Amino acid sequence: MSTEEFSTRKYLRDISLPFCPGCGNFTIINCFLRAVHELGYEDLRNFVFCSGIGCASWIPSPHFEADTIHTTHGRSVPVATGLKLVRPELNVVVFGGDGDLVGIGLGHLIHAARRNLDITVIMVNNMIYGMTGGQVAPTTPFKATTTTTPYGSFEHPLDATRLAVAAGASYVARWTTFHRKQMKEAIKDGLKMKGFAFIEAVSQCPTAFGRRVGLKTMKDMLTWLKENSVPRDEAKKMTESELVGKIVVGEFARRRLPTLTENIREVIGGVTKGVKTS
Amino acid sequence: MTKQKSSSTHFWQGNEACAEGAIIAGCKFFAGYPITPASEVAEHLALELPKHGGTVIQMEDEIASLGAVIGASWAGAKAMTATSGPGFSLMQESIGYAFMTETPCVIVNIQRAGPSTGQATKCGQGDVMQARWGTHGDYASIVLSPNSVQEMFELTIRAFNLAEEYRTPVVLLADEIVAHMRENITTPHSDEIAIVNRKKPKPEDDAFFGVKEIPPMPVVGEGFNVSVTGSTHNEYGYRFTADPKVHQTLVKRLVGKVTNNRDKIADFECHSIDSCEVGVVSYGCTSRALYELIDLGEKERTKIGFIRLKTLWPFPETIIQKMAQTAETIFVPELNLRQIFYEVKRAVEGAATVVPINRIGGGEMITPEEIKTEIKRGMKRVH
Ligand SMILES: Cc1ncc(C[n+]2csc(CCOP(=O)(O)OP(=O)(O)O)c2C)c(N)n1
Numbered sequence: 151m152s153t154e155e156f157s158t159r160k161y162l163r164d165i166s167l168p169f170c171p172g173c174g175n176f177t178i179i180n181c182f183l184r185a186v187h188e189l190g191y192e193d194l195r196n197f198v199f200c201s202g203i204g205c206a207s208w209i210p211s212p213h214f215e216a217d218t219i220h221t222t223h224g225r226s227v228p229v230a231t232g233l234k235l236v237r238p239e240l241n242v243v244v245f246g247g248d249g250d251l252v253g254i255g256l257g258h259l260i261h262a263a264r265r266n267l268d269i270t271v272i273m274v275n276n277m278i279y280g281m282t283g284g285q286v287a288p289t290t291p292f293k294a295t296t297t298t299t300p301y302g303s304f305e306h307p308l309d310a311t312r313l314a315v316a317a318g319a320s321y322v323a324r325w326t327t328f329h330r331k332q333m334k335e336a337i338k339d340g341l342k343m344k345g346f347a348f349i350e351a352v353s354q355c356p357t358a359f360g361r362r363v364g365l366k367t368m369k370d371m372l373t374w375l376k377e378n379s380v381p382r383d384e385a386k387k388m389t390e391s392e393l394v395g396k397i398v399v400g401e402f403a404r405r406r407l408p409t410l411t412e413n414i415r416e417v418i419g420g421v422t423k424g425v426k427t428s
Numbered sequence: 429m430t431k432q433k434s435s436s437t438h439f440w441q442g443n444e445a446c447a448e449g450a451i452i453a454g455c456k457f458f459a460g461y462p463i464t465p466a467s468e469v470a471e472h473l474a475l476e477l478p479k480h481g482g483t484v485i486q487m488e489d490e491i492a493s494l495g496a497v498i499g500a501s502w503a504g505a506k507a508m509t510a511t512s513g514p515g516f517s518l519m520q521e522s523i524g525y526a527f528m529t530e531t532p533c534v535i536v537n538i539q540r541a542g543p544s545t546g547q548a549t550k551c552g553q554g555d556v557m558q559a560r561w562g563t564h565g566d567y568a569s570i571v572l573s574p575n576s577v578q579e580m581f582e583l584t585i586r587a588f589n590l591a592e593e594y595r596t597p598v599v600l601l602a603d604e605i606v607a608h609m610r611e612n613i614t615t616p617h618s619d620e621i622a623i624v625n626r627k628k629p630k631p632e633d634d635a636f637f638g639v640k641e642i643p644p645m646p647v648v649g650e651g652f653n654v655s656v657t658g659s660t661h662n663e664y665g666y667r668f669t670a671d672p673k674v675h676q677t678l679v680k681r682l683v684g685k686v687t688n689n690r691d692k693i694a695d696f697e698c699h700s701i702d703s704c705e706v707g708v709v710s711y712g713c714t715s716r717a718l719y720e721l722i723d724l725g726e727k728e729r730t731k732i733g734f735i736r737l738k739t740l741w742p743f744p745e746t747i748i749q750k751m752a753q754t755a756e757t758i759f760v761p762e763l764n765l766r767q768i769f770y771e772v773k774r775a776v777e778g779a780a781t782v783v784p785i786n787r788i789g790g791g792e793m794i795t796p797e798e799i800k801t802e803i804k805r806g807m808k809r810v811h
């Protein structure tokens with residue numbers, strides 16, 4: 151734990167955050183920076199942040215006082231792959247929305263988890279395409295009204311957390327912006343764990359999602375997130391149909407598996423032996 | 429290939445020569461996705477690059493491949509990918525990103541016959557305009573065109589050097605024939621190969637995206653806190669989309685890096701262009717026929733000159749204009765349905781008649797005989 155008092159200031163550039171009032175991204179920034187502070191990092195010097203396009207992708211870039219790479223929509227994970235392979239000593243952290251990471255960028259996420267690339271991915275799931283004004287996302291609840299599903303969404307949402315577990319991630323957890331403390335702890339665990347860490351931060355977007363589904367304010371949305379959340383242990387006792395529309399929260403995976411860099415070293419280390427890497 | 433104490437000869441395939449050139453140029457990262465006729469570049473590097481401290485990874489698609497290359501470049505490595513038409517199409521958004529963020533990298537496109545899956549194993553030269561204009565928005569490209577195994581080696585090195593010097597993506601636009609043929613090549617003594625490395629910032633520098641025409645490029649993790657974005661940004665890398673001046677300053681500088689240095693970048697081989705009556709302009713595999721036209725001129729008592737383009741973009745229009753001062757007719761053979769033809773026509777501004785010679789499908793080259801026939805027919809037309 152850092153000896154200094156926590157202040158977001160020391161990690162942020164003097165640029166105002168672009169989010170709407172009541173946006174869950176404020177909470178997620180707070181959780182992340184508190185996690186970093188509690189892990190004892192006085193600054194973000196050893197971090198590189200990668201993000202795609204969307205409101206959530208604005209979390210690190212350009213606001214964090216660190217190296218930040220704002221990539222194209224959905225391509226933060228491949229860029230992070232190149233960064234990490236060349237500079238394995240850096241903490242590479244990806245921020246992105248659900249559209250960015252499990253819509254357009256889904257393939258990359260699965261493959262990075264499969265490779266167990268040693269990075270931390272924080273996916274802000276606001277169940278909508280926020281930045282573009284509220285179109286349906288792969289995470290939008292069944293029958294929810296969005297601008298491109300004016301009669302309600304006729305598709306079922308993707309469970310990104312379970313997918314990350316199946317794909318081979320070392321650490322996977324899901325919490326909502328109502329569960330600030332747990333979210334912060336999960337981020338700490340994700341940063342500490344070696345291997346691919348995936349944290350799904352279910353979040354509120356009152357502007358592009360809430361107001362179209364009858365949850366107009368941040369408070370309405372947080373209440374909804376709280377009431378719909380089911381801890382993982384309880385969920386195990388429930389049936390599939392009972393779980394429809396619920397947000398199962400908790401830790402889903404914690405396993406020490408060899409990382410991509412470690413596997414490369416194991417398999418072709420003999421070839422590179424004696425050669426200066428990087 | 430390790431550091432060479434003396435020059436040596438090799439019997440290499442074009443793609444192999446490209447991979448060897450990359451190693452000599454200092455490439456330390458390769459990411460790619462299998463595709464005919466480019467896969468040998470990845471295969472050869474997978475075998476050799478680890479011996480030089482580099483990393484090769486096969487990604488899930490070409491979008492991811494160029495993404496990883498861009499990440500590797502910001503991590504300080506010289507990085508490359510290799511593909512063919514379908515993969516090159518997928519990479520276009522990221523090519524624009526690399527241009528906008530001034531990320532040096534090399535993209536090898538071994539052309540096959542398109543559009544779409546087309547003829548996967550057959551040669552084509554149909555991606556010339558895509559290589560120039562493939563991504564959206566205003567931009568300028570550097571595109572090199574090798575016509576031999578020797579040049580697959582040399583121009584790959586040059587592609588890295590140009591990428592590093594101008595801080596921009598560079599395309600090596602080869603074709604199936606040049607990539608798959610085997611020839612003897614000579615690689616010089618390592619000391620004789622000029623290698624360019626990107627300019628790094630001084631500790632006090634903070635304008636990594638402007639002020640200078642080619643600003644210094646930091647490496648992540650070295651405390652520069654660099655902000656990289658594909659959005660319009662100011663010289664410090666911060667997104668700034670409200671002021672049209674910021675966009676104009678940025679995009680004009682990025683384009684200017686290439687256009688202001690056209691004469692330094694553009695490269696070509698010329699034969700008898702000062703006094704030719706008939707000119708031929710060609711590039712890549714098709715240009716291999718040019719050398720056989722020289723005696724035709726003597727036989728027909730016509731002076732034939734040619735320009736072989738080693739750089740397609742920026743287009744070396746000055747040399748074309750020079751040819752048009754004496755040539756009445758300029759023939760442009762290429763394996764597509766007219767691409768560089770239009771560029772030649774634009775450059776000569778009516779000073780010469782420009783005649784296309786085209787072929788697509790089947791992967792066959794345009795033979796010297798076919799070009800000769802066209803020239804003879806053209807001469808009858810003119811006289
Ligand atoms: C290739 C491409 N397609 C579409 C867009 C437009 N676009 C910008 S943000 C976005 C969706 C963002 O949604 P999400 O990732 O869920 O983030 P949020 O804004 O909700 O935080 C889209 C589709 C784009 N920038 N690039």
Ligand code: SF4
Nearest residue numbers: 169170173205280355
């Ligand atoms: S649109 Fe939604 S996600 Fe985007 S800033 Fe506003 S509240 Fe947040």
